[in-house]
Amino acid sequence: MMAAITAAEQGANIQILERLPRVGKKLLATGNGHCNLSNLNSEMNHYHGNPDFIQLIFSQFDRNDTLELFENMGLSWIAESDFGRVFPRSMQASSVLDILRNAMAQRGITENCDATVQRIERTKHDFLIKLGGGDTLQADRVILAAGGRASPNMGSNGSGFTLAEQLGHSIRTPSPAIVQLIWDEPFSKSLKGLKIQASISLKSDGNELRSEIGEIHFMEDGLSGIPALQMARLVNESLEKEQIPVLHINLLPDLQSDDIHKQLMDRMDHFKNQPVQESLISLVHKRLIPVLLKEARIPCDTICSQLNESPVKSLMDALICWKIPVTGTRSWSSAQVTAGGIVTDEVYPSTLESKLVPGLYFAGEIMDVDGDCGGYNLQWAWSSGWVAGKSAADIS
8 A cells, every 4th residue: 555655646557456355454453453553663673684675675764754654644643652652543553544545545546456366477568467357457567565474364365475486586485473472381271361571582502582571471372472472483483493492481570580589588488387389479470380389390288398499499490480392383374474575685675676577566574574563564564665666656
């Protein structure tokens, strides 16, 4: 939609081919239905892919340009003071979609829905676009903005990769990103639905890959919550290398190790004639206590006075460095973003035109660029869409 609006403003005659009955279905689901459309903290470390390639796109159309353009289209927005996430003031994703569709209508852009593109062929002078119903369309330029494979029920089913491969492009193997982590642990069902504040880090082959802090959500087969979702692309990368990714959970991230040790020893003394499980009440969530004690290999009914320094140290380790091997992530149907995609070495970063097929352009998630959770992926969509739309419509 951003590419279409930008190209139309340059005077191009635009037609959008949409596989679903209506454009923008996936946009409606972003930000839990609120549409986290950008982020005021736009540092490059929130993006994954070729940093020089990504930076050149943002140098042409950045976050400020995006927000100004949306304002000019009639969108009122607000930003969080802590995380910098930007939302429509209405907190409705439908507001963003309505603004975009209105802008397209004002510019005479045709929305051709229920249109499945089977093949794109480059002729000597133009492109032939073959649709599923047997129709063939002609175009001077084509912008391929079909998304990746995440949330296929919302439109992006990976068919864009097939179209790009048919035209000679290489695809870095796609994997789900911003998606829940899964593990195979006996305690999972007992913790299902539990939400707590924690610090988590992901390690693989002895190296720390990433750390996050925030609210995590235990599922019956793994972990959700923004800190966990951020780890997904790294989990899949580790598994591709046949390494075992291990999640380290710190349940008391606001306390120093010495303070925790002192608290535990004080609690062992205070509850000396009671079972150890009683001593942990109020320190951590009650449902975690039997799980942590099992992790520390301490029977729940052990009397506190019977514990010496060694089991207390094991309990402390369970509290601040609970290690859980991760077996994978949930599937494409749960994923919000695709990692991988069209290899950016085959795309001109100044225009997003294909180096292999003149007149073919790319925008958005279909390329091997993805961002963290927090509005970064939509910002990439707006910026790359603007560059592709402007470049494709430039007939100079």
